[in-house]
Amino acid sequence: MIAIQASAPGKIILMGEHAALHGCPVIASSLGLYCNVRVHPRHDGQIKLRLPDLSIQRVYDPLQLADYTLQVRQAWKHYVSDPTSRTFAQVKGQDLDHVVKCSIGEILLRLAPQDWRGFSLRVRSQIPAEAGFGSSGALAVTLVAALLRLFRLPAMDNPVQCLAQTIERYVHGQSSGIDHNTSLHGSVVERRSDGEGGFNLTPWPIENLSVLHGLQLYHTGAARESTGQVVAATRHRLAGKGNPLLASMCRNTERFCSLLQQTRPMPETLKAVLRDYEADLEKLGVVPAAVAEVIRAIERAGGAAKICGAGALCGESAGALLGVGAPALPELAHYRRIDAALGVSGLEITQK
Template identity: 30%
Template sequence: MLPEALLVSAPGKVILHGEHAVVHGKVALAEALNLRTFLRIKPHQDGKVRLSLPNIGAKRDWDVSKLQLLQTAFLDSGEPTAPTPEHMEKLKVFAGFTTDSSDSERLAVLAFLYLYLFICRKQRPLPSMDIMVWSELPTGAGLGSSAAYSVCLAAALLASCEEITGRLKEGVTSAGWTEEELNLINRWAFLGEKVIHGNPSGVDNSVSTWGGALRFQGGNISSLQRIPELRILLTNTKVPRSTKALVARVKDRLVKFPEIMNPLLASIDAISRECERVLGMMAVTPAPEQYVVLEELIDMNQHHLNAIGVGHASLDRLCQLTASHGLHSKLTGAGGGGCGFTLLRPGLEQSVVESAKQALTGCGFECWETTIGAPGISLHSPSSLKADVLRALNGL
């Protein structure tokens, strides 16, 4: 067990192109969003494990001796392949949730307990520690907040148990991990996501682990090796939606109108592939006209997403308002509300961005000016983090 505290962070994600089409075997492109979840883990010797999640107002603590009994009760095998119903039932009974516990708190606590018990299974006794998690990501907005949480937990617990590197080299303020270590982090984070979502795709935790941009098709995931960092305005319409219902709506339309829907899905696939090609060119020889192409692809895909049935009046309003400022937007994720992003090309006057943000917030939306193509899971020194992040992680 590492003797000192450590700090990690992981990014959220934005789907550039291919949402919904990817369910039907088409290409999707996702990029790491530079809004991050931060975790501080501090080992100690007082026989307690404490978990603090200020974003959702949750704070829990357990005796290590009781956790040891729980671990003995159901960890009778090696590394798990998926949480079993028996595991989940025992964890729920142990957690002792009250009627006041929110769904977010229940799932976050269960994911932590599951990963802690399994990752730390070789430690005797189980380690005492304080864990504080604070996030810039809104929950339930389709931006990968649960995946960033699971990735941070997996990396921090693995590092604390010395399964992966947990120390920065002298003079280094931030660092990542080797490909082998990232694979291990991602594998455990995926199990955390299974606790939270049941049957996740693996897209969100993969983007949060590796960062940059990833390509998804038919269950295969690959990194785009060279990508530019893109500035965006991210907007949360705050309109709730059901991903499951929206996926079912697209499937129903595909069954009902195959001759219409199949060409639309093929066209979305072509948009994803063209975007991938342009991003590759931008990384080598950037040119202003490439942003014009990206804007055209954004506009076309947004129309396609409306046509396949996942648009919403709030997203239409978002696109109309940004278009009135000469900007180009599309939904990201499931649609039906949720979030959209607006590309901010280089040289754009800040007054235009501020004017667009003012118009969007005037509709009750929430906006962040940020970038995509961010680094994945990272290990930090305190000096590398912003003051507000440190204050949050220190509970101030």
């Protein structure tokens, strides 16, 4: 029996989170932690899911998943017209296999029902969830790529990035497009608005990026809230013409873009940019006090750090933490050091 395997890396946002949803640039890097999907046909017409990371094993009828996805589509339209935490909760729901079900449903809805068929699908992921490491983006990319191959749908008519962005909206409410595109393409990616409602992606070859030398990455723990919940609760703070906080975030992202173009490391300038963007994120209200205290300790020791991703509204954790020049402090001992490589290759898909 033919099996299709897809693998895609996680990501971290180096600079520009939150502001990207308001038209500012954002820069992200792929990360050598992977989501792996394996799918093969079944002859009974059923869809069997094995998600050992979530301790889930379920069997669905294709019609169930198509109907589920149609309901999510409607909830998302309602959220777009009224973007609040309450309406987002109706999009995200409570199901642990929400991303998987929506990914399958979006594929099924692009087929005539007579062309539906059963399959078994297994997902394993090394990427921490709800922590700014791009777990849902990598999952959407691998699922879509594998299922497009299974159903032999032409990529020209069903591009992976478009389908993955649709699914990301069902997870985050609003999607900048950076997460799944970084997992898809790999390396370091810059996303900029094209001024017409779309965006342009610029890859930066990892071997030329001296600014990345010496970066340290930590996992502070999963946020209490999902990315979508954090965005829905704070996006109003960046709204309005001439918003000073948004202007500061955009300015600091442009400073980071300038650093990407340097041929030699500039650690003190990098520290200044990280400190300033972290200050912006704290003003936005997405850095819990416990994490801010650790960042202050890093700064007192001569380093700098910022959260990467949505952050959190409260609690002891805020997901990914990016640092430079941070010594081995007792405060950091509570966090997991992530030693995975930056700028790795993107989606890979094989058929056996």
